[in-house]
Amino acid sequence: MSQSIEVKEIDTLAQELAAIQQTSSKRIALLGSRHLPLAHQKIIETMSYALVLGGNRLMTSGATGTNLAAIRGAMNADPNLLTVILPQSLSRQPRESREVLEMVIHLVENPENDRLSLGEASALCNREITARCQQLVCFAFHDSHTLLKTCEEAEEQRKIVTRFYFD
Numbered sequence: 484m485s486q487s488i489e490v491k492e493i494d495t496l497a498q499e500l501a502a503i504q505q506t507s508s509k510r511i512a513l514l515g516s517r518h519l520p521l522a523h524q525k526i527i528e529t530m531s532y533a534l535v536l537g538g539n540r541l542m543t544s545g546a547t548g549t550n551l552a553a554i555r556g557a558m559n560a561d562p563n564l565l566t567v568i569l570p571q572s573l574s575r576q577p578r579e580s581r582e583v584l585e586m587v588i589h590l591v592e593n594p595e596n597d598r599l600s601l602g603e604a605s606a607l608c609n610r611e612i613t614a615r616c617q618q619l620v621c622f623a624f625h626d627s628h629t630l631l632k633t634c635e636e637a638e639e640q641r642k643i644v645t646r647f648y649f650d
Contacts, residue, residue: 510539510616510618511540512616512619512620513527513543513549514609515527515553515622515623515647516548516622516649517550519649523552523622527552527553528552528555530620531543531552531554531556531557532557532560534557535556535557535560539564541557542615542616543568543612544568544569544608545568545573545580547577547579549622554567554583562587563588566590566615567584567587567590568593568608569590569608570593570604570607571594571601572592572593573585593608602629609629609630609633609636613633613642614640616637617642617643618642618644619637619643620645621634621644621646622647623647624650634646
């Protein structure tokens, strides 16, 4: 058992080293909690700005909080390198998000999920986002079940996952 854990840890370290050494652009998913202080939103906005300015393609969802901060940062750097995948249709998004989302060039709606709860639709959306990315950056609380499940699924797909916790 410990040998398989060691192999997994070595594989993870090798992936992280390769990601650090990679000089070409990457497809990075940035997801996180809806509820966070303004100071944290500014940090996330700056981070997404820098990632896109570095030539990376950024993917996120359309919720308020983390995802909206990521969208603002990416839009300021290069709107063509941003893809936003919504869990449901645009009309189902919060009003404060819709104003920004309407300016996104690469916007994917999922109106077939309108009949689902937001939690169910978000889980499906997060799977779609992680399937398209090479690396996931997640901002969450320790009880953010949907986000933490997304991180686990991304790791199972052998993606590089970076978690930042607010608590």
